[in-house]
Amino acid sequence: MHVTWNQQLVKKENKSLVLSLIISHSPISRADIAQQSGLNKGTVSSLVSELLEEQLIYESGPGESSGGRRPVMLLFNQGAGYSIGLDLGVNYIFGVLTDLQGNIVVQKNEKYKNSSFEETLQLIQKVISFLISAAPSSPYGIVGIGIGAPGIVNKEGDILLAPNLGWKNISLKTEIENVYNVPVIVENEANAGAYGEKKFGSGKHFDHLVYVSAGIGIGAGIIMNGELYNGFNGYSGEVGHMTIDRNGIKCICGNKGCWELYASEQALLSKAQIVNINNKTELSLGELMERARNGEQAVITLLEEIGQNLAIGIINIIHTFNPQQIIIGNRLAAAKQWIEPQVQSTINNFTLPFHQTDIKINFSDLTLPASALGVAAFSSENFLKSRLQMNKE
Amino acid sequence: MHVTWNQQLVKKENKSLVLSLIISHSPISRADIAQQSGLNKGTVSSLVSELLEEQLIYESGPGESSGGRRPVMLLFNQGAGYSIGLDLGVNYIFGVLTDLQGNIVVQKNEKYKNSSFEETLQLIQKVISFLISAAPSSPYGIVGIGIGAPGIVNKEGDILLAPNLGWKNISLKTEIENVYNVPVIVENEANAGAYGEKKFGSGKHFDHLVYVSAGIGIGAGIIMNGELYNGFNGYSGEVGHMTIDRNGIKCICGNKGCWELYASEQALLSKAQIVNINNKTELSLGELMERARNGEQAVITLLEEIGQNLAIGIINIIHTFNPQQIIIGNRLAAAKQWIEPQVQSTINNFTLPFHQTDIKINFSDLTLPASALGVAAFSSENFLKSRLQMNKE
DNA sequence: AAAAAGTTAGTTCGATAGATAAACAAACTT
DNA sequence: AAGTTTGTTTATCTATCGAACTAACTTTTT
Incomplete structure (x- = not known):
């Protein structure tokens, strides 16, 4: 008896709403959920009991009374399953195992150099297998694997081109999915970083931000209305090849x-x-x-110039998107000390005043592995979404 | 008895779905709607009868039989109300009166020069009043007024700065709303144009497009996932002030x-x-x-150079957004003959190959007043949306 | 200190809205 | 006359809501 459409949809939406309230407001009572969501107390009770059955949440002891019966506090069962996130670097693979909330349980870093695709793939599998074996036992186990890769990734998860890895047309998603038999997501490294910063970093409270990944090359992850924007094919954010000097030096890209x-x-x-x-x-x-730290002026000047040039592109991005925040991440963020003042002052001098009033320029906190966390979070969310789609059997 | 939430929401969604099917598939039967929407025949019947009561649709005579009872065809009542759209130019005001489908019923063009704000406002009201008086009688009358303005417009409809009009901090929306007492929308001219092209122009079949308004200055309207993107404050698309020559000439903007x-x-x-x-x-x-048409080489060269320079910025946009289509509009689109080949070849030479495979570069059809139609369409859609939100009294 | 009164939390139950499935009537074609 | 397609009607079902109810407290009164 397949009710094709909308009656169940309401329930799923409400259940999803209840769950996200529990996730975001951590210890929360049924009564509070009812009040905040606008749902009826009875409805909340029934949805909560389903979520309890599915082990997505659990009850903790009674909370503080506010003058009446003490509430039963509900908590998200972050340990209901675990996600794996991989940051695929040019000479390293950094992997994290996170719970569904994005807390890192285990992490693993492997360095490598000049390896072939097959060798790199071996290493990736080694990291993944290690993380899987390190996962605590849980009702849903490993719910997904996310991989952030430095290159052009289409919406199907194929890496079309990763110049710094020497890769071309690699179906990494399929490759890994076939081995581990869990959903795999492959994303561009900048997109992954953007999402990681939005969920766990300084972008937490912003819905319109651009993450500028300044590493060997430059890429950008674009978050608008709280969601990652991928472009038509998935190639958005190739800002490194934006022209900032029409008479400038030649680039390998042909421009x-x-x-x-x-x-x-x-x-x-x-x-x-x-x-x-x-x-x-x-x-x-x-x-x-x-050497800059030791006061070598020539080096300092060099770093400051990079900062100014970085600002030029950022100004272009600001004028184009009118974002609320720009986050500068990846390796150059480590040179924040010399770059930041230049970036800030250049932006102040050369951006239309209206764009300046609200905008925040931040640097990644590099102790936060944004890319790996970002793709892991993608996987977790996909799992929850599909889990909530399912009907009771 | 206020059922705060979701039960009614389903109905509204479904009603909205039924209406949009009728709008897009014009003469369509109840049976077809049921099949295409997946809704039950009975449900469709009941929703249709409400739409009929509200005069948003009407029944025409019976259609062709396909081997059984002949269907009763349903049509969108485009004449249920009328919208006004204004394109506020630097030296002209162009207004249209459209039905709810976006068909132009009357249009009016007024030229002016060097007038003060008050004079211009007078002229705007003259155009609006004329269009209102020209509107056929209809159940809902004038449902809204949209205005596209060349300048920086925030989300509240205030024109913060319109250098070419000499305006600063004008609450045009409130001003006009107070006079005519209907909902008024003020949008940036490029955004209006983008939406007009998306709904009625060459962008009809694309969901990821950027409209480049190349006039006295350059602005852009960004459509992603089928929707206009406004940025955090509403200032997105100020691409005219994107740096393409870091050592270039000075701009009034300071950059x-x-x-x-x-x-x-x-x-x-x-x-x-x-x-x-x-x-x-x-x-x-x-x-x-x-003079270019007469073969004057120096002028032709000049136009071609503009084309090449236009392409530089467009390439930046393509790399940033990975859109499906770029539409070049506004006054320079008239010079398509000389500009287009340069734009196309420059893009072919200097864009990353992946971005080239799918992208379409089009020029506005200037017989289509995209900006005015775009804001008129905004108004119509807002009306329908709010109309469908209403409960039966 | 005990009892009563007041509050808050969570469950249960009848009513209701709106969707579906299926039967049915109407209006055709073959 | 038989078969098809369209559109309406009716019974049934699902999920929400409102309200009553139970449970478990805190505060006030005696």
């Missing part, structure tokens, strides 16, 4: 004057070579920061 | 190298002055096009 030629880690390192700050052949961001 | 300094009508005219194509003091786009 010239691309933003990331002036404001990325790569740009910093190349420039350091050119002005011959060091005669060594290999230079690293870490070393440059160390 | 340098802004896109509109290289690719707008203003840019074209200034450049024409500088290269001294004419010794006259006043030069117009129309005259330049005339």
